[in-house]
Amino acid sequence: MKTRHxxxxxxxxxxxxxxxxxxxxxxxxxxxxxxxxxxxxLLLYPLLDARGWQYQTVYDEQTxxxxxxxxxxxx
Amino acid sequence: xxLSALSLENAPRFWTPLRFFIxxxxxxxxxxxxxxxxxxxxxxxxxxxxxxxxxxxxxxxYIAMGMLGALLQMxxxxxxxxxxxxxxxxxxxxxxxxxxxLSLVAGFLTDLRLLFAAALLLLVPVLMVFAVAVVLxxxxxxxxxxxxxxxxxxxxxxLVTLGLGAWLVSGYAFEGLQVQRSLTDYHAxxxxxxxxxxxxxxxxxxxxxxxxxxxxxxxxxxLWLVYLLMLMLSAGSLLSFAGFARTVTVLVAVLMISYAVVxxxxxxxxxxxxxxxxxxxxxxxxxxxxxxxxALLYDxxxxxxxxxxxxxxxxxxxxxxxxxxxINGMLYKIVPFLVWLNLRMPVLKGQVPAGTRLYAPNIHxxxxxxxxxLQFWLxxxxxxxxxxxxFARGLWVYAAAALLLLSNLLLLIxxxxxxxxxxxxxxxxxxx
Numbered sequence: 176m177k178t179r180h181x182x183x184x185x186x187x188x189x190x191x192x193x194x195x196x197x198x199x200x201x202x203x204x205x206x207x208x209x210x211x212x213x214x215x216x217l218l219l220y221p222l223l224d225a226r227g228w229q230y231q232t233v234y235d236e237q238t239x240x241x242x243x244x245x246x247x248x249x250x
Numbered sequence: 251x252x253l254s255a256l257s258l259e260n261a262p263r264f265w266t267p268l269r270f271f272i273x274x275x276x277x278x279x280x281x282x283x284x285x286x287x288x289x290x291x292x293x294x295x296x297x298x299x300x301x302x303x304x305x306x307x308x309x310x311x312y313i314a315m316g317m318l319g320a321l322l323q324m325x326x327x328x329x330x331x332x333x334x335x336x337x338x339x340x341x342x343x344x345x346x347x348x349x350x351x352l353s354l355v356a357g358f359l360t361d362l363r364l365l366f367a368a369a370l371l372l373l374v375p376v377l378m379v380f381a382v383a384v385v386l387x388x389x390x391x392x393x394x395x396x397x398x399x400x401x402x403x404x405x406x407x408x409l410v411t412l413g414l415g416a417w418l419v420s421g422y423a424f425e426g427l428q429v430q431r432s433l434t435d436y437h438a439x440x441x442x443x444x445x446x447x448x449x450x451x452x453x454x455x456x457x458x459x460x461x462x463x464x465x466x467x468x469x470x471x472x473l474w475l476v477y478l479l480m481l482m483l484s485a486g487s488l489l490s491f492a493g494f495a496r497t498v499t500v501l502v503a504v505l506m507i508s509y510a511v512v513x514x515x516x517x518x519x520x521x522x523x524x525x526x527x528x529x530x531x532x533x534x535x536x537x538x539x540x541x542x543x544x545a546l547l548y549d550x551x552x553x554x555x556x557x558x559x560x561x562x563x564x565x566x567x568x569x570x571x572x573x574x575x576x577i578n579g580m581l582y583k584i585v586p587f588l589v590w591l592n593l594r595m596p597v598l599k600g601q602v603p604a605g606t607r608l609y610a611p612n613i614h615x616x617x618x619x620x621x622x623x624l625q626f627w628l629x630x631x632x633x634x635x636x637x638x639x640x641f642a643r644g645l646w647v648y649a650a651a652a653l654l655l656l657s658n659l660l661l662l663i664x665x666x667x668x669x670x671x672x673x674x675x676x677x678x679x680x681x682x
């Protein structure tokens with residue numbers, strides 16, 4: 176499966192949310208989106224739920240970043 | 251974390267937190283009027299009735315009003331916790347807090363027992379219910395984050411502050427009730443160091459990187475600061491042996507200065523270098539915190555006695571300088587963010603067909619930069635003049651009051667402009 180990556184660590188709120196949603200609008204079915212963020216994007220989850228996206232968040236202790244993987248079908 | 255608790259439906263609507271935010275500068279203007287009325291006298295002693303009135307206009311009308319409004323919005327969005335029946339609760343909370351603050355302030359100014367009793371009746375339930383609800387909401391949401399934990403601890407400090415404050419006010423409200431006025435020191439310490447400072451330390455770990463694109467605070471730094479401050483406050487309140495209070499004061503001052511220095515270091519490393527008025531407000535607030543810590547150390551470590559009540563200086567730097575500057579700065583981020591969030595809500599919730607264009611202003615366009623900058627300078631000027639009035643007396647205090655009045659009037663106008671942007675966009679979309 177192809178992967179697209181988005182790093183939103185340096186963006187000011189609410190740009191991370193806007194960028195992720197904009198990216199998802201053009202994301203092909205066979206591609207997953209990985210996002211790197213310094214905080215857990217709590218506001219994003221219900222929006223992904225409402226749109227039927229699957230997502231998984233992993234916290235990296237070393238980099239102190241969250242990595243969110245989003246895709247259209249079941250992971 | 252229990253994500254089912256987190257939903258955009260749980261986030262309060264635009265006008266719910268805005269009521270709190272619009273009230274903030276109104277109380278700021280009232281503070282200026284009290285300064286006009288009592289002038290120099292008020293800065294001589296913390297026991298002067300007008301000084302007590304001014305202090306509580308800032309702590310309840312300005313600071314608590316801003317913090318409650320912000321927490322109502324932040325709990326669901328940042329911490330995944332929400333208060334039950336948030337719309338109705340918020341309406342009542344705002345009403346009781348505003349009426350309670352006014353009663354207490356009027357009580358100090360007139361010395362009428364009835365007003366103190368009214369303040370007790372209005373403030374105790376609202377602040378107690380709020381603090382308990384915050385602790386429970388975060389606990390129920392299962393949020394283990396440092397910010398949520400810090401907010402919980404600050405809410406506990408608010409309960410202690412409230413308990414002590416209610417007891418002290420009872421002494422004014424009920425004839426014959428003997429109240430130890432020395433408890434005022436504990437009430438002030440739990441309110442300023444506990445509730446205000448600990449809450450700001452906790453919340454800043456999220457909002458500084460989020461809105462000002464700074465690097466994050468060192469891992470665990472904010473929560474450890476909160477734990478240590480809570481330990482100091484508890485130990486200082488419960489234990490009393492020779493020299494202990496002095497040691498606690500020195501440690502608290504060092505923690506305050508450490509937090510301010512680290513925050514200033516982070517603010518100097520913002521990833522986006524463009525001028526941001528909130529950044530200026532935060533820097534000013536942190537400088538005031540360093541000033542307050544320095545003044546505490548100077549006093550405790552035996553500096554030369556000055557011809558002023560040092561507690562008035564601490565109060566000025568910590569409340570009017572530190573907390574008010576930070577809240578003022580945050581209003582310029584939170585209110586435009588709310589305008590954006592509420593106008594984008596239909597798109598965010600997927601309520602409109604994909605590809606539908608719904609205009610929502612960029613958050614930097616909601617309030618113009620120039621009036622915000624002007625307001626920052628008016629605020630800075632009023633602070634400098636208040637300090638001048640404290641040391642030099644004379645007419646400085648009236649100049650400070652004039653600038654404080656203008657600063658808060660302009661803040662009110664700026665916030666109302668943001669509300670107008672929201673209303674116009676809603677009307678244009680034919681929203682109710």
